[in-house]
Amino acid sequence: MIFDEVDITKLPTNREEAFARYEAKIRIAFEQRRSNDREYNVDHNGNYEGFFEPERDYVNSILAFLDEYGLDTQLPDISELGDPEFIQRFNAFRSKVGYLTTRYALRAERFENGDAGTVIAIGQDYKSQIGEHLSKIRKIVNSEVKEGFKRDSIFKKVSSLQSEVDRDQTTIDAAFGRMIDLTQALGSAAENLKPAIDQLERVKEIFFGHSKRTDQLAAPNRPKQIEDKSQEGLDAPNTDDEIPF
Known part of the structure; x- marks a missing residue:
């Protein structure tokens, strides 16, 4: 098989x-x-x-x-x-x-x-608040995480989440996916990063409490084209008279 x-x-x-x-x-x-x-x-x-x-x-x-x-x-x-x-x-x-x-x-x-899924929008004031929390996370990580590759990995996750926040619209899937990635990166650093995790929890609270779902246009109902056979045979020549006997 x-x-x-x-x-x-x-x-x-x-x-x-x-x-x-x-x-x-x-x-x-x-x-x-x-x-x-x-x-x-x-x-x-x-x-x-x-x-x-x-x-x-x-x-x-x-x-x-x-x-x-x-x-x-x-x-x-x-x-x-x-x-x-x-x-x-x-x-x-x-x-x-x-x-x-x-x-x-x-x-x-x-x-x-972040172009598909349940689309949400975040107000500018809340974007600013999220940006402040993410900035604090960067400062904490820069101070507490000694291994460069771990620090760089966390910074990339922070930047990825920030890029979703900066969009005019994002999706629940993309936003929370980025937050999960950052949570895992912080958890695997094995450093004293509880203050950073606390900041991320506040970011989650803002997403849960202050993001708004936005309606999207439905996919078009595209009709199938089929062959029209309603006139089939109506214009066919009568060949009976042409057959010699």
């Missing part, structure tokens, strides 16, 4: 991001197996005589992940269809999977950049 050929031990914890990474690994193994399948399962005229096993295995590998991780994608199970219909539907299946992986990868990037 294709699944046995890929390493899934280091997938991201986010299930959508994990799917995008998983599908990329599965796709590489699938392409190799399909190449081998087409090389050995053809007759002397070059006609394929196989059973589309790599394609069916790809479908099962994708559906197994979606079911196990509870991702509702409305992808149909086409693995048991007969060969002609299966391979016809397979192309549409892969197209849909390609759309999903691209969408999930884009979403992961937007979450990382």
Whole structure:
């Protein structure tokens, strides 16, 4: 099975991001197996005589992940269809999977950049208060943390959180993700940093108590274009009179 050929031990914890990474690994193994399948399962005229096993295995590998991780994608199970219909539907299946992986990868990037998630805004007065607390954290760390690499790591986390605060809008995911990163960095420094942690707790209180959720525009309802067959056959020439008897 294709699944046995890929390493899934280091997938991201986010299930959508994990799917995008998983599908990329599965796709590489699938392409190799399909190449081998087409090389050995053809007759002397070059006609394929196989059973589309790599394609069916790809479908099962994708559906197994979606079911196990509870991702509702409305992808149909086409693995048991007969060969002609299966391979016809397979192309549409892969197209849909390609759309999903691209969408999930884009979403992961937007979450990382603070462009997706529940959008919040922070008033300028509260931004100033947060900036003061973060400045105090820097001073405490500079005074208490002796190891340069630990100090620099904490400073980077402080700057990352400050960049979210400075935005006109950020998201709960991005802001609290940065706060978690800073909390962990302070906790792993093994120094007397309780005063710095106390300052960070006040930052969290400001986010919880004084940030406002802002509405975002919904994604457009994009209609599917389908082939119009309502006029099919109406203009076809009558060939009965042209057939000689």
